[in-house]
Amino acid sequence: MARSRRWILALDVGGTNMSGALFKEDGGNPLAVKSRRTPAAEGPEGVVAAGLRLLDDIRDEAVDQGVDPKRIVGAGVGVPGTVEPGRGIVSLAPNLGWRDVPIRDLFQDQLGLPVVVDNDANCAALGEWWVGAGRGSRLMIAATLGTGIGGGIVQEGRVLRGVAGAAGEIGHMTIEMDGRSCQCGNQGCLEAYASGTGIGARAREALRDGAESAIRHMVDSEDQVTAAVVAQAAQEGDMLGRLILRETARYLAAGLASLINVLNPDRIVLAGGVVKTGGLLLDPVREEVRRRAFPASAETCVIAAARDPELAGVRGAALTFQREVLEGHR
Numbered sequence: 001m002a003r004s005r006r007w008i009l010a011l012d013v014g015g016t017n018m019s020g021a022l023f024k025e026d027g028g029n030p031l032a033v034k035s036r037r038t039p040a041a042e043g044p045e046g047v048v049a050a051g052l053r054l055l056d057d058i059r060d061e062a063v064d065q066g067v068d069p070k071r072i073v074g075a076g077v078g079v080p081g082t083v084e085p086g087r088g089i090v091s092l093a094p095n096l097g098w099r100d101v102p103i104r105d106l107f108q109d110q111l112g113l114p115v116v117v118d119n120d121a122n123c124a125a126l127g128e129w130w131v132g133a134g135r136g137s138r139l140m141i142a143a144t145l146g147t148g149i150g151g152g153i154v155q156e157g158r159v160l161r162g163v164a165g166a167a168g169e170i171g172h173m174t175i176e177m178d179g180r181s182c183q184c185g186n187q188g189c190l191e192a193y194a195s196g197t198g199i200g201a202r203a204r205e206a207l208r209d210g211a212e213s214a215i216r217h218m219v220d221s222e223d224q225v226t227a228a229v230v231a232q233a234a235q236e237g238d239m240l241g242r243l244i245l246r247e248t249a250r251y252l253a254a255g256l257a258s259l260i261n262v263l264n265p266d267r268i269v270l271a272g273g274v275v276k277t278g279g280l281l282l283d284p285v286r287e288e289v290r291r292r293a294f295p296a297s298a299e300t301c302v303i304a305a306a307r308d309p310e311l312a313g314v315r316g317a318a319l320t321f322q323r324e325v326l327e328g329h330r
């Protein structure tokens with residue numbers, strides 16, 4: 001079978017939505033990109049069943065477009081949790097409430113094809129390294145500011161996994177000793193400040209303290225004050241919105257400067273709704289990093305927005321499958 005004619009299914013399972021697509025083994029543009037809600041309340045079996053239905057739909061559409069189903073050789077799956085390297089067992093997925101779920105075997109038994117599973121943030125980092133803002137990087141750190149902060153580290157094209165598969169959790173670096181409570185149980189984690197959730201919470205507190213802001217007129221109730229609203233207000237010139245983003249940039253830069261001093265990466269790739277505000281977040285992040293990190297390390301590190309964050313997770317899942325199954329190494 002010619003290498004270039006094999007196809008890989010890919011699935012990115014998020015806490016709220018899952019998306020999937022079919023990739024040629026050399027990457028490129030995917031076929032049949034689809035998404036649906038993640039039925040998280042139905043437990044691992046329900047989520048796997050929904051994922052398999054999505055993969056079936058993708059396979060059907062690809063076959064309609066002329067793909068030979070025999071050339072679809074397996075699936076890469078990204079999940080929001082800690083995945084034991086090589087075994088495909090999710091040891092902990094807080095957003096899904098999973099503990100010790102043999103997710104690879106659940107998929108593999110029903111799909112009838114080999115399946116590889118990895119952490120979703122690792123997949124997203126690898127996807128941006130493969131075909132995105134991390135292309136050509138030797139040591140790249142990726143972070144997605146969403147409900148939490150997903151992190152991944154890619155060195156010489158390989159995900160840094162650590163001994164239990166739990167490396168790269170950059171959202172859980174302590175940046176304030178006795179700071180805000182984090183979902184992980186610790187205090188003062190970067191995620192508690194700079195994730196979408198943290199940004200929304202800080203804005204709500206400022207409004208409760210009486211801060212003047214157009215945000216008050218943009219929402220009907222306090223719980224609608226999200227990071228997206230803060231970003232929109234900032235872009236429209238609102239002072240509180242801009243202040244919250246500047247603070248976010250400082251928190252983020254404190255964490256990134258530490259990582260830069262420890263790892264000396266050449267690229268940091270950031271994704272998430274607030275990153276799309278461009279200069280409002282990224283410029284102050286770059287300035288603050290320059291103030292905090294060792295000059296030699298800061299000068300050689302490019303901080304950039306992710307190029308294709310919507311597809312990075314599925315793309316990285318496909319590459320993980322290609323590496324582990326088609327090439328036979330991790």
Ligand SMILES: [Zn+2]
Pocket residue numbers: 171172182183184185186189191
């Ligand atoms: Zn934490």
